[in-house]
Amino acid sequence: MRDEGGFGCTRCYVQIEDESCAHDGGCAVFTHSSAIKKVMSASPSAVLVLSTKEHSVLTGMQKWQQEYDKEFASRTAVSGEIKSLMSEYDKEREEEGAAAQQEPDDEGWVTVTSGKMNKPHLEKIDESENKKKRSKKEKEVEPALVNFYTFQRRQTKIDHLAQLRKKFEEDKKRISMMRASRKFRPY
Known part of the structure:
Protein backbone atom coordinates (compact mmCIF):
# COMPACT_ATOMS: atom_id res chain seq x y z
CA MET A 1 0.00 0.00 0.00
CA THR A 59 24.37 11.76 7.87
CA GLY A 60 24.92 11.08 11.53
CA MET A 61 27.79 12.81 13.34
CA GLN A 62 29.12 14.45 10.17
CA LYS A 63 25.77 16.11 9.52
CA TRP A 64 25.42 17.25 13.14
CA GLN A 65 28.97 18.60 13.17
CA GLN A 66 28.32 20.58 9.99
CA GLU A 67 25.05 21.97 11.38
CA TYR A 68 26.81 22.90 14.62
CA ASP A 69 29.64 24.64 12.76
CA LYS A 70 27.15 26.61 10.66
CA GLU A 71 25.53 28.00 13.83
CA PHE A 72 28.64 30.10 14.53
CA ALA A 73 30.18 32.75 12.34
CA SER A 74 33.81 32.43 11.32
CA ARG A 75 36.43 34.55 13.07
CA THR A 76 37.35 36.39 9.88
CA ALA A 77 33.74 37.32 9.17
CA VAL A 78 33.17 38.51 12.73
CA SER A 79 36.43 40.48 12.86
CA GLY A 80 35.63 42.12 9.49
CA GLU A 81 32.17 43.08 10.69
CA ILE A 82 33.57 44.46 13.95
CA LYS A 83 36.18 46.52 12.10
CA SER A 84 33.58 48.00 9.77
CA LEU A 85 31.22 48.83 12.66
CA MET A 86 34.04 50.40 14.67
CA SER A 87 35.22 52.48 11.72
CA GLU A 88 31.64 53.73 11.19
CA TYR A 89 31.39 54.53 14.90
CA ASP A 90 34.72 56.39 14.85
CA LYS A 91 33.60 58.44 11.85
CA GLU A 92 30.36 59.36 13.59
CA ARG A 93 32.25 60.40 16.74
CA GLU A 94 34.67 62.52 14.70
CA GLU A 95 31.78 64.23 12.91
CA GLU A 96 30.01 64.87 16.22
CA GLY A 97 33.22 66.21 17.74
CA ALA A 98 33.89 68.48 14.77
CA ALA A 99 30.33 69.80 14.85
CA ALA A 100 30.46 70.34 18.62
CA GLN A 101 33.71 72.29 18.37
CA GLN A 102 32.35 74.76 15.86
CA GLU A 103 28.95 75.41 17.44
CA PRO A 104 28.62 77.44 20.62
CA ASP A 105 26.65 75.88 23.49
CA ASP A 106 23.64 77.40 25.30
CA GLU A 107 25.76 79.99 27.10
CA GLY A 108 27.71 80.95 24.00
CA TRP A 109 30.93 79.07 24.80
CA VAL A 110 32.86 77.20 22.13
CA THR A 111 34.89 74.16 23.19
CA VAL A 112 38.47 74.20 21.99
CA THR A 113 40.53 71.00 21.98
CA SER A 114 43.83 69.93 20.54
CA GLY A 115 43.79 68.68 16.99
CA LYS A 116 45.28 65.29 17.63
CA MET A 117 43.22 62.47 18.98
CA ASN A 118 44.86 59.20 19.82
CA LYS A 119 42.97 56.43 18.19
CA PRO A 120 42.82 53.20 20.15
CA HIS A 121 44.70 50.36 18.57
CA LEU A 122 44.30 46.65 18.98
CA GLU A 123 47.25 44.71 20.26
CA LYS A 124 48.11 41.43 18.77
CA ILE A 125 47.57 38.42 20.97
CA ASP A 126 51.27 37.51 20.85
CA GLU A 127 52.31 40.97 22.03
CA SER A 128 49.92 40.93 24.97
CA GLU A 129 51.14 37.46 25.99
CA ASN A 130 54.75 38.65 25.77
CA LYS A 131 53.91 41.65 27.95
CA LYS A 132 52.36 39.35 30.54
CA LYS A 133 55.45 37.13 30.53
CA ARG A 134 57.74 40.16 30.86
CA SER A 135 55.73 41.57 33.74
CA LYS A 136 55.90 38.19 35.53
CA LYS A 137 59.68 38.11 35.10
CA GLU A 138 59.99 41.68 36.37
CA LYS A 139 57.96 40.80 39.43
CA GLU A 140 60.22 37.83 40.11
CA VAL A 141 63.34 39.99 39.77
CA GLU A 142 62.18 42.47 42.39
CA PRO A 143 63.94 41.51 45.62
CA ALA A 144 61.97 41.03 48.78
CA LEU A 145 62.62 43.47 51.58
CA VAL A 146 65.70 42.18 53.37
CA ASN A 147 66.63 43.64 56.74
CA PHE A 148 63.50 45.71 57.00
CA TYR A 149 63.60 45.94 60.77
CA THR A 150 66.46 47.35 62.85
CA PHE A 151 67.07 44.12 64.74
CA GLN A 152 67.41 42.29 61.40
CA ARG A 153 70.12 44.71 60.26
CA ARG A 154 71.95 44.36 63.57
CA GLN A 155 71.75 40.54 63.34
CA THR A 156 73.12 40.44 59.79
CA LYS A 157 76.06 42.64 60.84
CA ILE A 158 76.81 40.32 63.75
CA ASP A 159 76.58 37.26 61.48
CA HIS A 160 78.90 38.88 58.93
CA LEU A 161 81.49 39.69 61.60
CA ALA A 162 81.28 36.12 62.93
CA GLN A 163 81.95 34.78 59.41
CA LEU A 164 84.96 37.10 59.03
CA ARG A 165 86.37 35.94 62.41
CA LYS A 166 85.87 32.31 61.44
CA LYS A 167 87.69 32.83 58.12
CA PHE A 168 90.48 34.69 59.92
CA GLU A 169 90.96 31.79 62.35
CA GLU A 170 91.01 29.28 59.46
CA ASP A 171 93.61 31.38 57.61
CA LYS A 172 95.74 31.59 60.80
CA LYS A 173 95.69 27.80 61.14
CA ARG A 174 96.59 27.32 57.49
CA ILE A 175 99.52 29.75 57.73
CA SER A 176 100.84 28.03 60.87
CA MET A 177 100.60 24.65 59.09
CA MET A 178 102.53 26.02 56.12
CA ARG A 179 105.25 27.42 58.46
CA ALA A 180 105.51 24.10 60.15
CA SER A 181 106.06 22.37 56.84
CA ARG A 182 108.52 25.12 55.71
CA LYS A 183 106.64 25.86 52.53
CA PHE A 184 105.72 29.34 53.57
CA ARG A 185 106.63 31.90 50.94
CA PRO A 186 104.87 35.16 51.61
CA TYR A 187 106.35 36.92 48.57
Missing part, protein backbone atom coordinates in the same frame (compact mmCIF):
# COMPACT_ATOMS: atom_id res chain seq x y z
CA ARG A 2 1.44 3.39 -1.01
CA ASP A 3 1.13 6.50 1.09
CA GLU A 4 0.43 9.88 -0.51
CA GLY A 5 1.20 11.77 2.73
CA GLY A 6 4.82 12.56 1.89
CA PHE A 7 6.72 10.37 4.34
CA GLY A 8 7.01 6.71 5.07
CA CYS A 9 9.14 3.64 4.64
CA THR A 10 10.88 3.36 1.26
CA ARG A 11 10.04 -0.35 1.06
CA CYS A 12 6.42 -0.47 2.04
CA TYR A 13 5.37 3.15 1.37
CA VAL A 14 3.21 3.15 4.48
CA GLN A 15 2.77 6.23 6.61
CA ILE A 16 4.63 5.78 9.87
CA GLU A 17 3.09 7.42 12.90
CA ASP A 18 5.70 6.54 15.55
CA GLU A 19 8.75 6.73 13.23
CA SER A 20 9.40 3.00 13.46
CA CYS A 21 9.11 0.42 10.74
CA ALA A 22 9.06 -3.35 10.57
CA HIS A 23 11.78 -3.28 7.89
CA ASP A 24 15.47 -2.74 8.61
CA GLY A 25 15.75 -0.11 5.89
CA GLY A 26 15.62 3.61 6.45
CA CYS A 27 12.64 5.88 6.35
CA ALA A 28 12.61 8.93 4.09
CA VAL A 29 11.01 12.33 4.58
CA PHE A 30 10.19 14.13 1.35
CA THR A 31 10.32 17.90 1.24
CA HIS A 32 9.04 18.40 -2.33
CA SER A 33 6.01 16.84 -3.89
CA SER A 34 7.98 16.18 -7.12
CA ALA A 35 10.26 13.82 -5.19
CA ILE A 36 7.24 11.86 -3.98
CA LYS A 37 5.97 11.53 -7.56
CA LYS A 38 9.36 10.22 -8.72
CA VAL A 39 9.42 7.60 -5.97
CA MET A 40 5.86 6.56 -6.68
CA SER A 41 6.55 6.21 -10.41
CA ALA A 42 9.51 3.88 -9.78
CA SER A 43 8.87 0.16 -9.76
CA PRO A 44 8.49 -1.42 -6.31
CA SER A 45 11.42 -3.78 -6.94
CA ALA A 46 13.81 -0.92 -7.84
CA VAL A 47 16.48 -0.02 -5.28
CA LEU A 48 16.57 3.69 -4.54
CA VAL A 49 19.93 5.10 -3.47
CA LEU A 50 20.01 8.28 -1.41
CA SER A 51 23.74 9.05 -1.44
CA THR A 52 26.31 8.43 -4.19
CA LYS A 53 29.96 9.35 -4.62
CA GLU A 54 29.06 12.25 -6.92
CA HIS A 55 26.25 13.53 -4.69
CA SER A 56 26.97 12.54 -1.10
CA VAL A 57 24.53 13.24 1.68
CA LEU A 58 25.94 13.82 5.13
